[in-house]
Amino acid sequence: METMLRTAGILLIALSVWSCNDNCTETRVRRNMTPVTISLLEVRKDLRTEAPRALEHPGKIYVRDKYLFINEVAEGLHIIDNSDPANPRSVAFVKIPGNGDMAVRGNILYADSYSDLVALDITDPKNPKEVSRVEEVFRSGQFDGGTWNYNPSIRAINAQKVTFVTETIQTNCEDNPTPNWGWGWNSVFAMADASFFRSANTSSAAPTSGGGGGDGQGGSMARFALYDKYLYTVGQNELNLFDVSTPTKPAFFSTVQLGWGIETIFPYKDKLFIGSTTGMHIYDNSNPAKPERLSIFQHGRACDPVVVHDDVAYVTIRTGTFCGGTQNQLDLVDIRDLNRPQLIKSYQMQNPHGLGIDFPTLYLCEGEHGLKVFDAKDPFNVDSHLLSHFQKMDAYDVIPLGKTLMMIGKDGLYQFDASDSKNLRQLSKIPVGSPAI
Amino acid sequence: MLTTTLPTWAQETAFKKHYLNQTEVGIMLGRVKADPYAQQGGSGQEIIQNRTNLTLQMLNGIQYSSRLGVGIITGIDWYNSALINPIGAGLRYDLAGKKTTRLYASADAGYGFTWFHDDAEGYDTKGGLMLNPGLGLRIGKPEGAAFTLAFSYKHQEATVEKPPLWDQSSRTEDRNYNRFLVRLGVAF
Numbered sequence: 001m002e003t004m005l006r007t008a009g010i011l012l013i014a015l016s017v018w019s020c021n022d023n024c025t026e027t028r029v030r031r032n033m034t035p036v037t038i039s040l041l042e043v044r045k046d047l048r049t050e051a052p053r054a055l056e057h058p059g060k061i062y063v064r065d066k067y068l069f070i071n072e073v074a075e076g077l078h079i080i081d082n083s084d085p086a087n088p089r090s091v092a093f094v095k096i097p098g099n100g101d102m103a104v105r106g107n108i109l110y111a112d113s114y115s116d117l118v119a120l121d122i123t124d125p126k127n128p129k130e131v132s133r134v135e136e137v138f139r140s141g142q143f144d145g146g147t148w149n150y151n152p153s154i155r156a157i158n159a160q161k162v163t164f165v166t167e168t169i170q171t172n173c174e175d176n177p178t179p180n181w182g183w184g185w186n187s188v189f190a191m192a193d194a195s196f197f198r199s200a201n202t203s204s205a206a207p208t209s210g211g212g213g214g215d216g217q218g219g220s221m222a223r224f225a226l227y228d229k230y231l232y233t234v235g236q237n238e239l240n241l242f243d244v245s246t247p248t249k250p251a252f253f254s255t256v257q258l259g260w261g262i263e264t265i266f267p268y269k270d271k272l273f274i275g276s277t278t279g280m281h282i283y284d285n286s287n288p289a290k291p292e293r294l295s296i297f298q299h300g301r302a303c304d305p306v307v308v309h310d311d312v313a314y315v316t317i318r319t320g321t322f323c324g325g326t327q328n329q330l331d332l333v334d335i336r337d338l339n340r341p342q343l344i345k346s347y348q349m350q351n352p353h354g355l356g357i358d359f360p361t362l363y364l365c366e367g368e369h370g371l372k373v374f375d376a377k378d379p380f381n382v383d384s385h386l387l388s389h390f391q392k393m394d395a396y397d398v399i400p401l402g403k404t405l406m407m408i409g410k411d412g413l414y415q416f417d418a419s420d421s422k423n424l425r426q427l428s429k430i431p432v433g434s435p436a437i
Numbered sequence: 438m439l440t441t442t443l444p445t446w447a448q449e450t451a452f453k454k455h456y457l458n459q460t461e462v463g464i465m466l467g468r469v470k471a472d473p474y475a476q477q478g479g480s481g482q483e484i485i486q487n488r489t490n491l492t493l494q495m496l497n498g499i500q501y502s503s504r505l506g507v508g509i510i511t512g513i514d515w516y517n518s519a520l521i522n523p524i525g526a527g528l529r530y531d532l533a534g535k536k537t538t539r540l541y542a543s544a545d546a547g548y549g550f551t552w553f554h555d556d557a558e559g560y561d562t563k564g565g566l567m568l569n570p571g572l573g574l575r576i577g578k579p580e581g582a583a584f585t586l587a588f589s590y591k592h593q594e595a596t597v598e599k600p601p602l603w604d605q606s607s608r609t610e611d612r613n614y615n616r617f618l619v620r621l622g623v624a625f
Contacts, residue, residue, distance in 0.1 A: 021468050026608060027610075029601075029607045029608075031605070033604075169475040172469050173469050173488075174518035328558065328559070
């Protein structure tokens, strides 16, 4: 008995001394930036058409008739023949260094290439040809969180090459759930000061355009939009207008200062809806040469694309890299009085990215949480009308095309048959990594 | 004195399985060592802090033999930034001692859930494995209610998905809580 007690006593002491330390580690994947300098001569020389290749890091999408354009972040464009959405075929890859956005009018495709705006003739989609170029109009931009700046003194681009590194740190097991204010704000201010970033991987293609025949269609994350005889491109701080009355000869027309943090542009009727990190800007575009600000709908700082149908604007707000903010929500905004937009209702979401409206169906990309389809007929009860939720896919942005729906995510491009919005059916997928046929 | 102790001796031969309940409240003591500036790249200087948290646990089961009791444990642990409710299997085994004061060993294992934990926006806390071996003293008549004083070691795992900071694309914390527990309770 005594031995037992003694053993127990020793055990007890051992227990109390033995490593009663909380042990917590945080693993994170961080962007590692390596500065690189690319001369403009190099950028311009490298534009060429190549054989079709696999999607690696898809960015924005853009649709024009039976052709589909998928941006390969900072590298170029995949051209896909989509005459049969169930069986899309890759036609060509156009290498465009520093490309993030595109828009198509007629047979002319406009694309950015770091500081330049390039016009390509895509009459033969297998072999697009450069027809003109507006040189050195964009000052800065961002890909994947890596920024680039135009350096006029040597006529080159100072960019950051992004690689991802995994690192582990020891934590105190209770990292305050106070989000990244200190960091986020500072860094965003720093970037604002340096007049940084334009197209991020946080953005995909361009919206429905009003005027001008033969325009293509992009998603809610677009920074390029065609309207009337102008091509609008939004930068970090400004809206650039290009006169495209002669489509093959785009000409730089003017710049409208917007304030920093601009992310997306969505033309609707004769208005421009511009998503920024601080809110939604509404511009009157009845004189397309001179958009005028009507109002700003402000909210917390976050990333937020916007789409519009009639009197309601749908704005998503999400947290995440470069966006800061602590909310993930969908806001419905009453825009009957454009001078005084008014919140209808906010809905909590998981991590909303791009969105699309084919009234009354609302498509919402939830990032790694997939795609959600809502019936938005009743603006006060959108969340209780979830028609379907596709999980196990990454959803970044959508383009509703009536009968079909196009969706891009980190894992590839999906197409759905949307003729019955209650019952979406996947038609095809071009997965990342494997070459499209 | 005699009248109370004698019948208990007599009962040893005639043991009957019966319901067992042990309800305990206690503290979980631990320490943590970390660089407060690790998030910003590290200052090279670690600081050590104490951690003291409240724990509640209840075991429901049967006294299987005069020495062995088994049951299901449910509990709730208020860690500083996680509220975890472990559920698992528990075992009590008398090692030694007189009938009114006995030393017992306990072994609890299960999974800690975060059903009642409310995450901050952007955070997602998930529980994990829970192991809790220990020793205790049970003071009271075997067939009646007793007080318990238990010392144990608790290992609790948890993971937290966090919103990435500005230059990151993902951020996950793996937590291993290793605590020394002192608990008082009643058993019947």
